[in-house]
């Protein structure tokens with residue numbers, strides 16, 4: 098069975114969290130806007146009525162279209178075997194995945210501190226203060242939370258030895274923050290050995306290693322969520 102992923106074709110963005118889980122699980126999917134173009138995405142989204150995706154990413158399976166990154170991952174994880182086996186475990190994974198969504202939104206807001214729709218260049222004056230707060234208070238607080246979650250079981254992943262959608266998302270979070278805030282990450286990441294071990298263990302999964310080396314992995318750039326603006330970074 099093949100799923101259709103719909104997401105902006107030229108950025109990793111939030112779609113990358115879905116791509117990584119699908120790739121790690123070896124699930125067949127079509128990255129539709131990358132094959133059919135961005136117009137096909139806006140057309141598809143516009144053609145859906147009633148309760149429909151508000152924004153990409155969304156995943157389509159037959160007449161089901163599921164949006165919201167954390168929700169997509171929880172849904173696919175339970176269907177495709179990369180969630181937990183019991184209710185408690187899944188509630189914990191969803192809680193962690195939603196917290197990752199919060200960090201992603203805050204990372205986005207460092208370069209869009211005032212409005213979502215205006216470009217960075219029009220918000221440059223406000224961005225350094227937002228980024229400083231993110232770097233100094235929020236990154237350590239979130240990382241401590243994830244470090245604690247990874248300490249609950251033996252093994253590199255949140256569930257121990259088996260990876261889940263939370264682990265692929267933590268991998269992407271570390272990758273994205275290293276790209277956006279290299280100086281800050283160099284200063285603090287040594288304080289979070291379990292988070293980094295989880296990142297490394299995901300990178301070493303055969304399917305992920307193959308994906309990262311492929312042209313399916315889009316490079317980070319300054320149109321995505323994680324953007325490198327040197328003036329927003331600091332040790």
Ligand SMILES: N[C@@H](CCC(=O)N[C@@H](CS)C(=O)NCC(=O)O)C(=O)O
Nearest residue numbers: 110111152153154164165166167198
């Ligand atoms: N909470 C949603 C946010 C989705 C979202 O903001 N998507 C962005 C791209 S990463 C978008 O295209 N937004 C258009 C809009 O909000 O109008 C999620 O986690 O999936």
